[in-house]
Amino acid sequence: MKLDETDAQILTLLQRDARLSMRAIAKQVHLSAPSVAERVKKLEEAGIISGYTVRIDRKKLGFLVDCLIEVTLRNGEIHRFKDFVQTCPNVVFCYCVAGRACYIMMVAAPSLAAIEDLINGMAPYAETVTNVIFSEVPTKSDLIWHSPRMTD
Numbered sequence: 001m002k003l004d005e006t007d008a009q010i011l012t013l014l015q016r017d018a019r020l021s022m023r024a025i026a027k028q029v030h031l032s033a034p035s036v037a038e039r040v041k042k043l044e045e046a047g048i049i050s051g052y053t054v055r056i057d058r059k060k061l062g063f064l065v066d067c068l069i070e071v072t073l074r075n076g077e078i079h080r081f082k083d084f085v086q087t088c089p090n091v092v093f094c095y096c097v098a099g100r101a102c103y104i105m106m107v108a109a110p111s112l113a114a115i116e117d118l119i120n121g122m123a124p125y126a127e128t129v130t131n132v133i134f135s136e137v138p139t140k141s142d143l144i145w146h147s148p149r150m151t152d
Contacts (some may be wrong), residue, residue: 001046006031010039011048018052063090063108066133067115070101077125090118101129 003011009029013020022033022040029036043049058066073081085094085105094105109115112132119128 001042001048003048007039007043010036011043014040014049014052058092058108062110065109065112065115066092067107067109068131068133069105069107069119070129070131071103071105071122072100072127073102074125074127080125081122084122088118088121090114 006029010025013025013028022037025040026033026036031039040049071081081103085091090107090109092106092108094103096102097104107115107118109118115130119130122128
């Protein structure tokens with residue numbers, strides 16, 4: 001599916017607030033609400049929109065410490081590691097990567113002690129490097145404007 005500028009505007013608006021009504025989006029992109037709804041439906045069917053989500057403030061739920069953990073597995077313990085990650089509620093995401101480590105995972109925990117417990121749980125089969133997150137640098141995440149699927 002080729003995207004045009006209007007599709008990109010719709011995606012940008014939905015990225016910022018997935019709860020926007022078709023009417024609210026239509027006003028901003030200068031189309032009718034049914035036209036916007038049809039475009040959104042096509043974007044969903046093409047898999048470009050793969051779901052809608054809610055952003056949760058983890059700190060307000062008591063998860064005060066975020067960190068990125070680089071994980072290097074020992075002795076091919078991939079199944080043991082994956083089982084651990086899939087059962088650990090503190091893991092926000094876990095990516096298999098190329099580079100120095102095998103995986104990079106983000107963990108949200110109520111304390112440094114909880115992160116230490118998590119790392120100790122992996123110690124028998126993985127080496128880790130932990131990076132505590134102090135703050136986030138805002139970025140422009142509207143990547144669709146640079147999509148190779150945009151028409152010229």
